[in-house]
Amino acid sequence: APERSPDLIALDDALQSLATTYPREGNVVQLKFFGGMEANEIAEVLDVSQKTVLRDWNFAKAWLRRELQDAA
Numbered sequence: 110a111p112e113r114s115p116d117l118i119a120l121d122d123a124l125q126s127l128a129t130t131y132p133r134e135g136n137v138v139q140l141k142f143f144g145g146m147e148a149n150e151i152a153e154v155l156d157v158s159q160k161t162v163l164r165d166w167n168f169a170k171a172w173l174r175r176e177l178q179d180a181a
Contacts, residue, residue, distance in 0.1 A: 119176075119177055119180040119181075120173075120177065122180070123173050123176040123177055123180070124138065124139075124173070126176065127169060127172060127173060127176070131165075131168075131169070131172070133155065133157070133165060134165045134166075134168055134169040134172070135169070136155060137151055137155070137162055137165040137166050137169060138166070138169045138173075140154060140155075141166060148162045148163055148166070
């Protein structure tokens with residue numbers, strides 16, 4: 110199996126930690142980043158408002174940025 114780069118390992122660890130600590134925010138990241146969904150689609154899937162999705166996305170980006178900086 111090819112080796113994963115340290116950056117990908119750190120990102121995977123951070124995403125897992127986010128999903129464990131903040132499950133809804135982790136779902137927002139997965140649906141947006143990996144699923145390519147828009148905020149209105151995510152809101153429908155998660156049964157929350159679009160504003161909640163946008164707040165969760167902003168929170169998750171900041172949280173992940175901090176986690177990745179700490180890992181560097």
